[in-house]
Amino acid sequence: EVQLVESGGGLVQPGGSLRLSCAASGFIFSSYWMSWVRQAPGKGLEWVANMKQDGSEKYYVDSVKGRFTISRDNAKNSLYLQMNSLRAEDTAVYYCARASSSSWWNWGQGTLVTVSS
């Protein structure tokens, strides 16, 4: 059974940093693109970042470029999102998702990030 478990969310002040982690199991992690998708409270889904299997390609939504960094450790079956210079508008539930055939087939339960003073 595929499992994706996010962690690392919490309350952070504007301008602060946070690192999210996603522990994957039940599939060959190194064979799949992985993504972060977020959802602000009461709002719709927003793709945040993607990373290729070997880390050679990374893509970001414009609003986080230069502030967020996606990374992965295939030996640890883990995906990460380093978030710097956080803003109030980054407040959201952040989901880790496994990609295949241009779709996200599995999602974690999400971790809440709240940016507030």
Add this chain to the structure above:
Amino acid sequence: SYELTQPPSVSVSPGQTASITCSGDELGDKYACWYQQKSGQSPVLVIYHGTKRPSGIPERFSGSTSGNTATLTISGTQAMDEADYYCQAWDSSTGVFGGGTKLTVL
């Protein structure tokens, strides 16, 4: 930037057919997919590559594409289908979601 447009809400009576549209430039060429998100839960993929249904998704869910529009159709809608539905596509390696459609089964 690329945009996908969905109606904010759709209502349907139990047992009837619900159709949710998603429009975007050349969407028919972009392998649109659909996600269902019930209140307080993570999204679930219900249609991929425009028309394909993952295993475990009921046959009453179907997808179609034509030109600039993708459509999610739920035949014989059940109360358990009440949820938010999001279309999604890729544009130049950028993921784009529609704004979401709240399906109400009354």
